[in-house]
Amino acid sequence: MTMSADLYQQVILEHNKKPRNYLKLDGATHTAEGFNPLCGDHLWVYAKVNADGVIDEMTFEGLGCAISKASASMMTVALKGKTIDEARVIFKEFHSLLLGDLKPDITPNQLGKLKIFSGIWQYPARVKCAALGWHAMNGALNQLQTVTTE
Numbered sequence: 001m002t003m004s005a006d007l008y009q010q011v012i013l014e015h016n017k018k019p020r021n022y023l024k025l026d027g028a029t030h031t032a033e034g035f036n037p038l039c040g041d042h043l044w045v046y047a048k049v050n051a052d053g054v055i056d057e058m059t060f061e062g063l064g065c066a067i068s069k070a071s072a073s074m075m076t077v078a079l080k081g082k083t084i085d086e087a088r089v090i091f092k093e094f095h096s097l098l099l100g101d102l103k104p105d106i107t108p109n110q111l112g113k114l115k116i117f118s119g120i121w122q123y124p125a126r127v128k129c130a131a132l133g134w135h136a137m138n139g140a141l142n143q144l145q146t147v148t149t150e
């Protein structure tokens with residue numbers, strides 16, 4: 001097992017055990033439900049966006065596999081304090097990373113810790129798990145109610 005695969009395992013397990021910002025957010029300005037029928041992951045993402053377009057708070061809840069929960073958990077940490085526009089840029093970068101199009105060591109990016117997902121493109125079924133919370137977040141920012149990975 002390579003170093004990065006090992007780190008990936010550790011981080012996924014840790015976030016799955018102790019997901020960050022795992023609660024329903026009262027007074028959310030944006031919310032969406034995400035469903036991944038392939039795996040059965042079912043998450044809700046909540047955001048509180050202030051008048052300047054900054055994400056003051058982001059939370060999630062629901063049931064899903066370790067990868068979907070860990071990815072959503074890391075997303076809430078990464079996007080808190082970002083503007084909606086910045087969140088959309090990071091979503092795009094993360095999506096390219098999941099598909100294997102963005103090579104984080106070559107292409108400049110703002111992914112930070114999210115880079116641990118860089119090997120996941122080799123497992124297409126897992127890509128949908130990792131992307132679910134993000135699609136729900138993007139849907140929430142676009143005022144959509146429900147998002148599925150299909």
Ligand code: ZN
Nearest residue numbers: 039041065129
């Ligand atoms: Zn899953």
